[in-house]
Amino acid sequence: MDERKRESMIAYLRGRMAKVGMKAADIAAALKEDQLRQRSVRYRNAFGDAWDGKGAMPQWLQQATSAGQSLQHFAVIGSEKPATQTQRQPAVDWSKDPFAGTRLATAPRS
Known part of the structure; x- marks a missing residue:
């Protein structure tokens, strides 16, 4: 993926996350929880x-x-x-x- 497409995708995702009130920390916490669950x-x-x-x-x-x-x-x-x-x-x-x-x-x- 070239840099412009990547930046465009990131901007789109940030916009969608802002619309629904999600933060990057929410995603990080969910990913960590999934990893811990998978390990158990x-x-x-x-x-x-x-x-x-x-x-x-x-x-x-x-x-x-x-x-x-x-x-x-x-x-x-x-x-x-x-x-x-x-x-x-x-x-x-x-x-x-x-x-x-x-x-x-x-x-x-x-």
């Missing part, structure tokens, strides 16, 4: 549903584990710091998800 996620499925491991287990995860899927299958890499590099968990391969395309995967979320 310990389990995630292929649809983006997530759970931080606290409180009651969500329905999507209960259904998957009661159907025989391991909890580790949904673990997010980097959610817990491993003691050593050799203990690092392999990346989740969603292409081998046994629930993809089944009724269980398309069940309504609660």
Whole structure:
């Protein structure tokens, strides 16, 4: 993107933000909150549903584990710091998800 287009886009966004009463600090705070929330996620499925491991287990995860899927299958890499590099968990391969395309995967979320 050339400099004039960039400056034009910035001016447009600043104008729209002023119209609705938003400040740059509001956006920065929202971004930081999202980053913190993403770091706390310990389990995630292929649809983006997530759970931080606290409180009651969500329905999507209960259904998957009661159907025989391991909890580790949904673990997010980097959610817990491993003691050593050799203990690092392999990346989740969603292409081998046994629930993809089944009724269980398309069940309504609660």
